[in-house]
Amino acid sequence: MPRLYCFGEVLWDLFPSGAKPGGAPMNVAIHAQNLGLESAVISAIGDDERGGTLLDILQERDVNTEFITRGDHPTGTVTVDTSNPSEVRYTLDEPSAWDFIGTPEISWEPGDLLLHGSLATRNKHSYETLKALRAQASTRVFDLNLRAPYIDPERILELLVGTEIVKVNEEEYTLLAQWLSLDSNPELGFDEMHERMGTQELIVTRGNRGALRVNNLGALQSKIFPVTVKDTVGAGDSFLAAMLFGICHLLKPQQTLDYAAALGAMVASKEGANPLISKTELKAFIDASTQ
Secondary structure: OOOEEEEOOOEEEEEOOEEEEEOHHHHHHHHHHHHOOOEEEEEEEEOOHHHHHHHHHHHHOOOEEEEEEEEOOOOEEEEEEOOOOOOOEEEEOOOOHHHHOOOOOOOOOOOOEEEEOOHHHOOHHHHHHHHHHHHHOOEEEEEOOOOOOOOOHHHHHHHHOOOOEEEEEHHHHHHHHHHHOOOOOHHHHHHHHHHHHOOOEEEEEOHHHOEEEEEOOEEEEOOOOOOOOOOOOOHHHHHHHHHHHHHHOOOOHHHHHHHHHHHHHHHHOOOOOOOOOOHHHHHHHHHHHOO
């Protein structure tokens, strides 16, 4: 069975109500591991209490932490503004330990996935590490996860080349379409991305309108699972974790997409990025939503 390696930021989300573990790669790894996809995090933390606590949390969730190093820079933090729950704002501290991720030695197996975003490329050190890892992995997953002011179109477009699975939200797809002169319709834009960059899967999240999955077989729209949104932190990460779980376990494409949309909705209905949601709870939620 393939393994999932999640590269990038691990940090603390500082909510008005207190600190919660976060960082998109860490969130994906936690949810994927919880679903049953063996996951590891590639990152760096500070030699401080916050870093140690993050390690403890990941290990409690059975996520592989052997590729997380400790350094002189502080463990990352981000201030989270949830005054508008559907449009959360983030203020990221820098420099943080995850700006200085070293290149680990990994015994890659065919089918193993490397997941990364764009935020960890803000520092050249981690950016060069990511490029080295991308050259080793057999399947690359790029969740753009854009965070102003750390948006570098040149680096993003470089990383898109040769990426098999690309996940964006609607706003991010609009930017990609501008940068690459793609059609505004993702279904048509995918054809251009496939031809020019080798994209195999384009996944577009649409907030309360579900998600779209496009590949060479056509386009699928997810079911919609209405919830009262607590905050959207980590909802897209949990969605992606479920997508990758379904892809690795060869679940039916529509089933995978609906499964992912449901998990994302459940996470959005709770505070923080990593609420513990069992497969039983997820199935019950899907069954109740489709009656």
